[in-house]
Amino acid sequence: MASEDRVTKLENIAALMRYYILTASTRAGSGHPTSSLSAVELMAGLLFGGSFRYDPDDPAHPNNDRLIFSKGHASPLFYSLWALAGKLSEEEMMTYRHFGSTLEGHPTVSFPYAEAATGSLGQGLAIGAGMALNARLDKLPYRTFVLLGDSEMAEGSQWEALQIAAHYELDNLVGVLDVNRLGQRGPTMFGHDLAAYDRRISAFGWKTITIDGHSLRQVLDAYDQALNAGGRPVMIIARTIKGRGVSWMEDKNGWHGKPLPEADLQKALAEIGPVDKTVRGTISLPENRQPVKKSPAPVEPLRYEMGKPVATRNGYGHALKRLYPAFPEIVSLDGEVSNSTMAEIFKEAYPDRFFEMYVAEQNMAGVALGFSRRGKIPFVSTFAAFMSRAYDQIRMSQYSDADIKFVGSHAGVEIGQDGPSQMGLEDIGFFRTIRDGVVFYPSDAVSTEKVVEEAVRYRGIVYIRTTRGATPVLYDPQEDFPIGGCKVLRHSAADQVTVIGAGVTLHEALAAYGELRKDDILIRVIDLYSIKPVDDKTLRQAARDTGLILTVEDHCPEGGLGESVRSALWDAGVPVLSLAVRKKPKSGTPRELLDYEEISRDAIVAGVKKMIVLKAH
Numbered sequence: 023m024a025s026e027d028r029v030t031k032l033e034n035i036a037a038l039m040r041y042y043i044l045t046a047s048t049r050a051g052s053g054h055p056t057s058s059l060s061a062v063e064l065m066a067g068l069l070f071g072g073s074f075r076y077d078p079d080d081p082a083h084p085n086n087d088r089l090i091f092s093k094g095h096a097s098p099l100f101y102s103l104w105a106l107a108g109k110l111s112e113e114e115m116m117t118y119r120h121f122g123s124t125l126e127g128h129p130t131v132s133f134p135y136a137e138a139a140t141g142s143l144g145q146g147l148a149i150g151a152g153m154a155l156n157a158r159l160d161k162l163p164y165r166t167f168v169l170l171g172d173s174e175m176a177e178g179s180q181w182e183a184l185q186i187a188a189h190y191e192l193d194n195l196v197g198v199l200d201v202n203r204l205g206q207r208g209p210t211m212f213g214h215d216l217a218a219y220d221r222r223i224s225a226f227g228w229k230t231i232t233i234d235g236h237s238l239r240q241v242l243d244a245y246d247q248a249l250n251a252g253g254r255p256v257m258i259i260a261r262t263i264k265g266r267g268v269s270w271m272e273d274k275n276g277w278h279g280k281p282l283p284e285a286d287l288q289k290a291l292a293e294i295g296p297v298d299k300t301v302r303g304t305i306s307l308p309e310n311r312q313p314v315k316k317s318p319a320p321v322e323p324l325r326y327e328m329g330k331p332v333a334t335r336n337g338y339g340h341a342l343k344r345l346y347p348a349f350p351e352i353v354s355l356d357g358e359v360s361n362s363t364m365a366e367i368f369k370e371a372y373p374d375r376f377f378e379m380y381v382a383e384q385n386m387a388g389v390a391l392g393f394s395r396r397g398k399i400p401f402v403s404t405f406a407a408f409m410s411r412a413y414d415q416i417r418m419s420q421y422s423d424a425d426i427k428f429v430g431s432h433a434g435v436e437i438g439q440d441g442p443s444q445m446g447l448e449d450i451g452f453f454r455t456i457r458d459g460v461v462f463y464p465s466d467a468v469s470t471e472k473v474v475e476e477a478v479r480y481r482g483i484v485y486i487r488t489t490r491g492a493t494p495v496l497y498d499p500q501e502d503f504p505i506g507g508c509k510v511l512r513h514s515a516a517d518q519v520t521v522i523g524a525g526v527t528l529h530e531a532l533a534a535y536g537e538l539r540k541d542d543i544l545i546r547v548i549d550l551y552s553i554k555p556v557d558d559k560t561l562r563q564a565a566r567d568t569g570l571i572l573t574v575e576d577h578c579p580e581g582g583l584g585e586s587v588r589s590a591l592w593d594a595g596v597p598v599l600s601l602a603v604r605k606k607p608k609s610g611t612p613r614e615l616l617d618y619e620e621i622s623r624d625a626i627v628a629g630v631k632k633m634i635v636l637k638a639h
């Protein structure tokens with residue numbers, strides 16, 4: 023049981039936190055004070071009640087406990103915690119939401135105490151699971167705590183994370199569910215029915231603790247219980263009042279995302295009562311234990327026979343296995359298709375570094391971010407088509423400065439008989455939107471292995487698109503494939519058209535080259551293995567030399583290879599014809615589908631001849 027002095031100090035801390043929450047949001051003229059006020063006791067009791075271990079002078083300490091605000095809109099509460107920890111002055115608190123301040127409207131990693139960018143609801147628990155798995159992998163004692171809102175419990179991604187945390191028995195993961203009853207526009211699905219949350223969450227295998235979230239004694243006791251979970255993750259389910267501390271805001275609809283007007287601020291502060299601005303909370307320090315670091319080791323050389331058919335997805339699996347000794351921070355996450363993505367090659371060699379995420383792509387992307395934020399290099403693999411399910415998690419990860427490599431296999435209509443539900447046709451487009459991201463589309467096993475190595479060396483988000491079917495090895499193992507490059511495979515001074523492809527369509531372009539040469543038509547063939555960034559210099563030279571550009575891709579026309587080329591040549595004044603997947607696909611053989619979508623060698627031959635005729639006229 024908590025002592026009276028301990029509770030009294032925490033009450034004083036909570037009062038000052040409420041002062042900062044209200045004042046900072048009113049000064050900003052925006053924010054979510056009511057959503058912050060509901061969880062004050064929950065967070066004050068965590069950070070300053072003795073359960074949380076963290077060195078505020080060293081946010082990067084490997085043994086620091088981790089705190090993730092999945093309900094990122096409660097950012098005034100988050101920043102007030104660090105003000106009470108002595109890491110923000112009142113003056114700095116008043117820069118909340120101002121341009122140039124690290125105290126952004128929803129937390130981002132520009133604030134050194136934010137573990138990840140949050141605010142798109144339903145993502146924090148998966149990130150927390152990734153950090154908890156990392157602690158298990160590194161044999162470190164830190165715990166991860168995640169503050170959740172009751173509105174975001176409607177998100178399916180939360181339940182994906184609940185399942186995986188229970189599956190891996192993450193007793194170093196603690197969720198804190200702030201059940202304040204009200205969402206943005208009215209009551210949440212279950213309101214204050216804590217039993218409804220208890221039944222559902224415990225059914226997923228979690229230990230649950232229900233409390234009054236404004237009773238500091240109950241809060242402190244709950245954290246004491248959570249530290250002894252016995253092989254299960256823990257969820258503290260707390261009944262709270264939205265707007266707690268300001269009578270006319272408490273449990274009232276219509277105040278979500280609205281700060282108090284300046285005229286009402288003083289009246290609200292009077293209800294909170296006098297605050298001691300000198301009070302500070304003390305955070306317990308972590309153990310000074312360091313993770314065991316593996317030293318990089320040499321890798322085996324590439325061994326591929328020129329011309330031998332090998333699927334690029336196989337090249338990916340072999341690359342991950344081959345490169346791990348040199349990059350021991352690699353981990354592999356797969357969406358229950360590792361025997362198709364070929365991540366199983368890595369799994370068989372390094373089972374402790376492989377994490378099965380099952381068919382739950384949103385959670386897989388979130389867990390990868392958790393690993394990334396703790397220094398790992400996650401490779402995340404599934405079918406290219408299913409990456410779209412995790413688009414929001416991938417989009418958000420860029421704001422956490424993530425270092426994640428996504429690998430989408432079975433791309434395009436080339437997969438054949440499985441039909442359109444399995445065909446990734448939009449993936450290049452959405453990965454091209456990621457700021458500072460890299461998009462690779464290799465065409466043979468050698469280039470695949472080389473771009474995997476480029477990806478692991480690059481600090482940021484990388485997407486690698488792989489192909490189901492086997493394609494002939496085109497390149498010598500000594501060839502380099504730098505980011506932003508391309509390969510000119512056929513060229514002469516007499517080239518009339520430049521044909522640009524990647525993946526399966528590069529092989530179609532090479533076949534078309536042979537057909538056209540029979541008619542004395544020479545074309546330049548470029549392997550655009552790096553779709554973002556592109557090799558502007560080589561593309562512009564080809565445009566000057568040939569005057570005509572034809573792109574061909576196993577992807578929809580929007581956002582893909584063709585648009586990437588057009589962007590690079592926007593002012594070149596050269597006609598660009600783009601062959602892409604424009605019809606609704608259907609089941610069939612790969613050859614039938616390439617012909618049907620007019621991205622095959624025959625379509626390239628026809629397109630080249632058409633361009634030459636039009637230019638002549």
